[in-house]
Amino acid sequence: MKAIKITFIALFAAIGFSVNAQCDSIATWCGHNMSDEYISDGQMYRALLYHDQVAEFQMTMFGASTYRIAACSGAEDGNLIFRIFDEEKNELFSNADHLNAPYWDFVVGSTVNCTIEAQLDHKKRESGCAVLLVGFKQ
Amino acid sequence: MASPIKRNFLSALAVGTLVFSLASCSETSSDQDGAEVLTDSIPQIKENGDGGLSGSVIKYKGEIFSIPSPIQTALLIRQSKIPYNEALLNPSSNYKGYVNQFQKAMNMGVYGADLAYLSNFDNTSMSIEYFTLVERLADDLGIKNNINPTIISRFHENSEIRDSLYVLNAELYREVNQYLKDNERNEAASLILAGGWIEALHIALDVAKSNEDIRKRIGEQRSALTSLVALLSKYDDPQVNQVRKGLTDVLRIFDSMVYSYAYEAPITDEDEKTTYFNCKSSVEVTDAHVEQIRTKLSEIRTIIIS
Known part of the structure; x- marks a missing residue:
């Protein structure tokens, strides 16, 4: 039993390491879309997605600010669809309307509480680590 | 067998x-x-x-949580041109009293927010002192060796360039956030975020006395605070519970503010890859709200920095 336990632990650790390494390399790739004029919000938003799964998170976009959101999955642009909704579920943006653009800028006049959803474009990618980076302008 | x-x-x-x-x-x-x-x-x-x-x-x-960056609050404070106030900072001498993970992680967030505030002023020696505290706490938490060393060297090389300090501070905290999550140390990652948010609010409350923009920005933190309370509720630790209960009381004060929101269609400039959000929102933050939050937050901050 001990041998099985050790094997399982080793396998889980190896898989965990592999997934984290995949997410890390995607995050590094994604960072290329965050130019120097944008300051990171200090967090990384990531999820392991399959097929039509959707990852979502809440975010306040403050008024009189400019944000950049970069969205990546895999080592090429355009695999990830992200959408932004306001607190009344009105869609404010979808990069699917812009050829799955890997990044987009948002000029926010008045503070808005948003829900951001991310989903793989299943025509391009069936599963993988989805990474979103958020930056704001100085 | x-x-x-x-x-x-x-x-x-x-x-x-x-x-x-x-x-x-x-x-x-x-x-x-x-x-x-x-x-x-x-x-x-x-x-x-x-x-x-x-x-x-x-x-x-x-939930996947987004907690506003203390740097964003610091940048708003910079615009207000309000003079530097060292009394707002967590004294560096407190560092030696931090012995457990709660204290180290929370205060890593606190000192990071202080560093963001310090970056608004040309005070190189203090900035280096607070960056060193952040480095030490990262070391104590077993994170430092996993931070890209160029961030640390760039900080020391660029400590007189204000804008670089914001960028490097943010990069450091993103690396820390990533490393802790990779290694299933979500509690430490959450405590760092919480400490940073609480310290940024503590500084903003002082500035709010004379600045309407900051006061409004404080009122707009309700959604972030809701996320933060939910985030901390995942951890069963007496000190974390104390902070969470205090923040729940602060949330009740936010809930008594008057909020309004009206949707307006955004406008997109395809060539510039830019969308303009035109929604209109407002929040009424009274002197009484500011004072109530300050009193409650002061109790919470004492638990963290003492």
Whole structure:
């Protein structure tokens, strides 16, 4: 039993390491879309997605600010669809309307509480680590 | 007792079953178990979607949280041109009293927010002192060796360039956030975020006395505070519980503010890859709100920095 336990632990650790390494390399790739004029919000938003799964998170976009959101999955642009909704579920943006653009800028006049959803474009990618980076302008 | 051959067979069978299960997970839509197997630091499926994109919605153990960066608050304070006030900072001498993970992680967030505030002023020696405290706490938490060393060297090389300090501070905290999540140390990651948010609010409350923009920005933190309370509720630790209960009281004060929101269609400039959000929102923050939050937050901050 001990041998099985050790094997399982080793396998889980190896898989965990592999997934984290995949997410890390995607995050590094994604960072290329965050130019120097944008300051990171200090967090990384990531999820392991399959097929039509959707990852979502809440975010306040403050008024009189400019944000950049970069969205990546895999080592090429355009695999990830992200959408932004306001607190009344009105869609404010979808990069699917812009050829799955890997990044987009948002000029926010008045503070808005948003829900951001991310989903793989299943025509391009069936599963993988989805990474979103958020930056704001100085 | 099983013979060595039988044990090896059982091991091989278990591994084979697991590998087959994982392979199946990646090829079918029945992926909830797969997500759980892969790693605890990756978001897991919690519920079905109820709008927006079609498909099942996954959230990080219930939510993926976005907590506003203390640097963003510091930048707003910079615009207000309010003079530097050293009394707002957590004194560097407190560092030696931080012995457990709660204190080290929370105060790593606190000192990071102080560093962001210090970056608004040309005070190189203080900035280096506070960056060193952040470095030390990262070391104490076993994180420092996993931070890209160029961030640390760039900080020391550029400590007189204000804008670089904001960028490097943010990069450092993103690396820390990533490392802690990779290593399933979500509690430490959450405490750092909480400490940073609390300290940024503490500084903003002082400035709010004379600045309407800051006062409004404080009122706009309700959603972030809601996320923060939910985030801390995942951890069963007496000190964390104390902070969470205090923040729940602060949230009640936010709930007594008057908020309004009106949707207006955004405008997109395709060439510039830019969308302009035109929604209108407002919040009324009275002197009484500011004072009530200050009193409650001061109690919470004392728990953290003492």
